[in-house]
Amino acid sequence: MKPCEGAWNKQHGAAGDTDRSACAEAGEPRCCEGAQAAGDPWKQCMDTAVQLALRAGQVVRKALTEEKRVSTKTSVVDLVTETDHFVEELIISALREKFPSHRFIGEESTSAGSKCVLTDSPTWIIDPIDGTCNFVHRFPLVAVSIGFAVNRELEFGVIYHCIDEKLYTARKGRGAFCNQARLHVTKETGIKNSLILTEIGPKRDPATLKLFLGNMERLLTFQAHGIRVIGSATLSLCHIASGASDAFYQFGLHCWDLAAATVIIREAGGFVIDTSGGPLDLMSCRVVAAGTMELAQSIAQELQTIDYGRDD
Ligand SMILES: O=P(O)(O)O[C@H]1[C@H](O)[C@@H](O)[C@H](O)[C@H](O)[C@@H]1O
Ligand SMILES: [Mg+2]
Ligand SMILES: [Mg+2]
Secondary structure, eight states: OOOOHHHHHHHHOOOOOOOTHHHHHTSSOSSSSTTSOTTSTTHHHHHHHHHHHHHHHHHHHHHTTSOOOEEESSSTTOEEEHHHHHHHHHHHHHHHHHOTTOEEEEHHHHHTTOOOOOOSSOEEEEEEEEOHHHHHTTOSOOEEEEEEEETTEEEEEEEEETTTTEEEEEETTSOEEETTEEOOOOOOOOSTTOEEEEOOOSOOSHHHHHHHHHHHHHHHHTTOSEEEOOSOHHHHHHHHHHTSSSEEEEESOOHHHHHHHHHHHHHTTOEEEOTTSSBOOTTSSEEEEESSHHHHHHHHHHOOOOOOOOOO
16 A cells, blocks of 8 residues: 555644744744644654655655666765765755754765764754665665654654655654554564574675674574565664564664664564664664564674774
8 A cells, every 4th residue: 555645644643734933933943833732742843754755755766767876985885876865955955944953964964074963952864765775776675764863862763665665654652654554573582483684784894794694694503584684774674663574683784774763663562772782872883673672682692793883
């Protein structure tokens, strides 16, 4: 079933055409709705995120089959295209116009030198195309990811699988959805019999590959049913939220891969932690996510760390 803004609003309750002048006059808006009831302070922001993700997804879907200009970033396999840049600019310029006091962390702006710092201010955390390598190869697994945090707490996440037209959304405390269906994680507690997803990350030196393959080998010796690498961290994390797999781990992803998906998994009843077994550190470039804390901890215990530094 295709997502549409009308259906989405029906499900989540459409934001009225509220007067945001109160917000604008306040300078640093306390909310996106101005007069909107205080009990729902970020509804307008999430509505806007959904509209922009759907619009950006149309651009990506059309560009998937077209010729691309490809360049590289941190390694020869860390790819970026003009569409990544175009989509990030489309999203951030629209958000900056509507919410001028908010802050923005974008994958491609960060690559171009913008500071990647999470403050207490309302902050948008954006991956314009997650799965750029898939996009370059016309492999149909790509997503637009928009996360939102206030006071360093993740408030909502929107991930649009723009080829399958699946819109994953979640707001803190209000459940997680794919189009109109509620999402629930699995209850698998052991590595044995679990289906685990991971991603390779952009480093390909022999030492990194040895650690990456060693981690997979260790989990497979625990008789995991399987390990999958699909080329998109955000869509892998959405599969955890939807119960299509039991756990995900990675070294080498970023806050823009994690922000939206973390809200979606938590609201689907799952857990997102650090690879040390401690609490998630959004800027640490590493994660373990699972339907149960038992499985997340069991995987974390088996992982050898691959150092990718930090986003901030
Ligand atoms: O660059 P995009 O936004 O495509 O994100 C991907 C990273 O590039 C990969 O290193 C990483 O391994 C994941 O595949 C992640 O989704
Ligand atoms: Mg990206
Ligand atoms: Mg990404």
